[in-house]
Amino acid sequence: MDAYEERNVSHEHEDFKKLAVANIDSLSANANDPSNHQGYHKSRRPVLTVIYISFSIFILFLNYFLAQYDKFVLSYFQNDVINSLKLTSTDYGVLSGYATGIAYALLAIPVAFVADYADARVWVLSVAALWWSLCVLFQGLSHNFWQILLARIGMGIGQAPVEALSISIISDLVEPRWLFLSESFFYVGVYLGEAVSGQIATAFDATGTPWNKAMIAIGIAGIVLAVVTRIVLREPMRRVSVMAPVQSSDPSIFSGGPQSNRKIAHAKRQFLASVSQIVRMRSFWILALSSGARQFSGNVFGWYMPGYLTSLYPSEPDLLSNYGIIVGAVGSVAVVLGGTICTSAGKYRAIMPLYITAIGGMISAAFVVVMVFSLDLAGGNQDRGVQILYGVMSAAYITAELWLGAYASLLAMLLPARTKTFCLAIYTSTIILIYSSAPQIIGLALQNYDVNSEAYIEKTRDILAILIPVGYWVAGIGLLFCVSKVKADIAGDVVEVGLITRLRKGAFIGFWLAFGALTIALFVTSLVIASLVG
Numbered sequence: 167m168d169a170y171e172e173r174n175v176s177h178e179h180e181d182f183k184k185l186a187v188a189n190i191d192s193l194s195a196n197a198n199d200p201s202n203h204q205g206y207h208k209s210r211r212p213v214l215t216v217i218y219i220s221f222s223i224f225i226l227f228l229n230y231f232l233a234q235y236d237k238f239v240l241s242y243f244q245n246d247v248i249n250s251l252k253l254t255s256t257d258y259g260v261l262s263g264y265a266t267g268i269a270y271a272l273l274a275i276p277v278a279f280v281a282d283y284a285d286a287r288v289w290v291l292s293v294a295a296l297w298w299s300l301c302v303l304f305q306g307l308s309h310n311f312w313q314i315l316l317a318r319i320g321m322g323i324g325q326a327p328v329e330a331l332s333i334s335i336i337s338d339l340v341e342p343r344w345l346f347l348s349e350s351f352f353y354v355g356v357y358l359g360e361a362v363s364g365q366i367a368t369a370f371d372a373t374g375t376p377w378n379k380a381m382i383a384i385g386i387a388g389i390v391l392a393v394v395t396r397i398v399l400r401e402p403m404r405r406v407s408v409m410a411p412v413q414s415s416d417p418s419i420f421s422g423g424p425q426s427n428r429k430i431a432h433a434k435r436q437f438l439a440s441v442s443q444i445v446r447m448r449s450f451w452i453l454a455l456s457s458g459a460r461q462f463s464g465n466v467f468g469w470y471m472p473g474y475l476t477s478l479y480p481s482e483p484d485l486l487s488n489y490g491i492i493v494g495a496v497g498s499v500a501v502v503l504g505g506t507i508c509t510s511a512g513k514y515r516a517i518m519p520l521y522i523t524a525i526g527g528m529i530s531a532a533f534v535v536v537m538v539f540s541l542d543l544a545g546g547n548q549d550r551g552v553q554i555l556y557g558v559m560s561a562a563y564i565t566a567e568l569w570l571g572a573y574a575s576l577l578a579m580l581l582p583a584r585t586k587t588f589c590l591a592i593y594t595s596t597i598i599l600i601y602s603s604a605p606q607i608i609g610l611a612l613q614n615y616d617v618n619s620e621a622y623i624e625k626t627r628d629i630l631a632i633l634i635p636v637g638y639w640v641a642g643i644g645l646l647f648c649v650s651k652v653k654a655d656i657a658g659d660v661v662e663v664g665l666i667t668r669l670r671k672g673a674f675i676g677f678w679l680a681f682g683a684l685t686i687a688l689f690v691t692s693l694v695i696a697s698l699v700g
Contacts, residue, residue: 219339223348225395226332227355229295232388233325234359236302236381242367242486243377244473248617250376255617257311259609261318268689269322270602271595277327278591282334283433285401287587291331292396298324299388306381330590337578337586338402343509345578346519350505350571357497357567360468364490371486404583440585444592445674446661447580449651454593456644457573458600460527463637465604466630467534474626475555478541481548488556496563504568508575516579516656517649519572524642530566531635533558538631566638580655599685604633610691 240247240261248258281290301320308314332352340348366380444450472489479485504522511518536543536558544551581589608629615622654660661670 222339222399223336223352225391225398226336227352228391229291229328229388229395230332230352231355231359232384232391233298233328234356235363236305236321236384239363239366239377239380239384241469242363242472242490243370243380244469245476245617246377250378251308251310251314253311255612255615255622256609259605259607259612261311261315268599268602268685269319270326270598272326273323274326274330274591274595274598275588278330278587279433279437279585281327281331282585282587283436287331287335288396288399288401290327291335291399292392294324294327294331295388295392295395296324298322298328299385299392300324301385302381302388303385306378306385308378327587327591330587330594333574333578333590334587335399335402337575338405338583342405342579346508346515346572346575347502347505348571349575349578350501353501353570353574354498356570357494357501360497361490361494364472364486364488364493367490368484368487372483404586407579407581407583407586436585437588440582440588442666443582443585444589445666445670447655448660449580449648449655450593451674452644452648452651453577454596455600456641456648457593458597459637459644460523460569460641461597461601462604463527463634463641465601466608466633466637469605470608470626470630471537474538474623474630477623477626479548479552479555482552485552489559492556492559493563496560497567500564500567501569501571503564505571505575507568508572516576517652519569519576520645520649520652523569523573524645526565526568527638528642530562531638533562533565534634534638535631537562538627576652580652599681603685606689608633 244258247253247261248255251257253261277290277294281287298321301317301324304317305314305321308317333349336348336352337345363380369375370377370380472486475489476485504519507522508515508518537555540555540558541548541551544554577590577593578586608626611629612622612625615625
């Protein structure tokens with residue numbers, strides 16, 4: 167191990183000794199102490215001002231907003247996209263499912279590792295934003311299924327690391343006591359993206375403007391923002407996590423003789439130490455799988471609920487506009503409220519995201535069912551049905567959407583500071599592979615139905631009424647079970663280095679092999695069916 171690595175290991179060890187990990191509030195107390203920053207930079211930089219931090223978070227928010235905006239535009243214009251490109255329901259499921267999901271999952275991990283290893287998160291984010299913006303532009307210029315599919319896969323490659331990079335950068339920009347609130351403001355981009363998409367969908371429908379114009383506009387805006395990101399943002403210093411980091415020099419993690427290439431050897435040690443850290447954690451995989459179930463329901467909601475409601479209420483020209491307003495306003499308030507609740511929770515700050523996610527989702531499931539059957543509950547009266555719809559939709563969002571920023575903050579605090587982005591990418595890749603299956607499965611289920619038929623609407627209704635509540639409840643049960651696991655990780659009660667059992671290793675390997683096989687099977691099946699139908 168060279169002097170550079172020894173210095174880094176020493177910093178990690180001393181930082182953790184100074185940190186009272188049993189009490190997450192101690193992280194706030196020591197946040198301003200320079201000794202609580204890991205010295206991975208060659209020189210000290212001036213203290214970041216509040217204005218700079220706020221503006222940096224705003225830029226990251228805009229990047230994420232545009233990425234979400236693109237997804238929601240496609241869902242709002244579902245019927246127009248299908249008709250203009252002569253797609254089948256299965257084709258649409260491929261576009262919104264594993265085609266881009268696999269690209270997200272596979273590319274996020276190596277890109278995030280490079281960003282951490284080179285301490286170049288801002289550079290990687292800027293290049294990624296430029297690339298996916300160009301691919302969105304090409305989507306707007308597509309004329310058939312294969313052109314837009316390739317453009318969306320390219321977009322997935324660019325968007326893959328955006329969330330992990332942004333969470334990681336924000337967690338190092340702000341003091342830990344403000345982390346929950348800061349990450350929550352960042353996630354407002356999800357809801358504003360859908361809200362703006364709804365307004366644009368309504369305006370475009372009223373003026374007869376084609377959907378691809380919106381995609382071209384997003385692409386151009388993203389290119390400009392990518393340049394601004396590189397000019398304004400600077401790489402922040404790393405803050406410590408609340409858990410003891412695995413040392414990359416530990417012989418139980420990495421052993422071997424002298425390496426001819428020190429950079430490759432150091433990268434290998436860093437990779438193995440990071441993987442060991444998340445395998446040893448008692449909560450990480452339960453957090454990831456529960457979040458995947460939660461996002462599965464959210465993906466079903468986001469991709470199919472707008473189109474279903476439009477078909478259910480054809481006489482309501484402002485439905486999408488009002489839908490978008492509710493999503494933007496109520497969702498934004500909810501996610502910031504969730505961050506505020508966790509920030510104010512004191513010693514319960516670390517576990518509060520689990521409670522608001524689990525309980526909020528379980529309560530929201532009932533409101534979602536009422537949304538789906540709102541017209542039936544109104545006796546077929548569209549005016550009364552819309553009133554019921556808007557009311558329960560607001561209730562569904564205010565209860566279900568408290569969680570995103572708070573949940574991301576918890577993960578950022580738990581994961582090792584040096585490879586935080588890489589570990590976050592493993593987490594996001596896992597949940598992407600889970601939730602991307604939602605439109606894929608639904609697309610296969612709806613492949614034999616005409617998108618304009620009554621049978622298609624009824625089948626979509628049944629799917630929404632079942633899959634969304636089930637996902638919310640599965641996630642809720644998993645997260646409540648995980649409370650004790652998170653407490654144990656924070657207290658340092660993780661599996662000791664070198665004592666990971668064969669059963670634990672085998673379980674992880676077996677899970678990923680089975681999960682990977684299922685992912686490939688779904689993707690290949692959808693492509694084969696799409697080619698046969700097309």
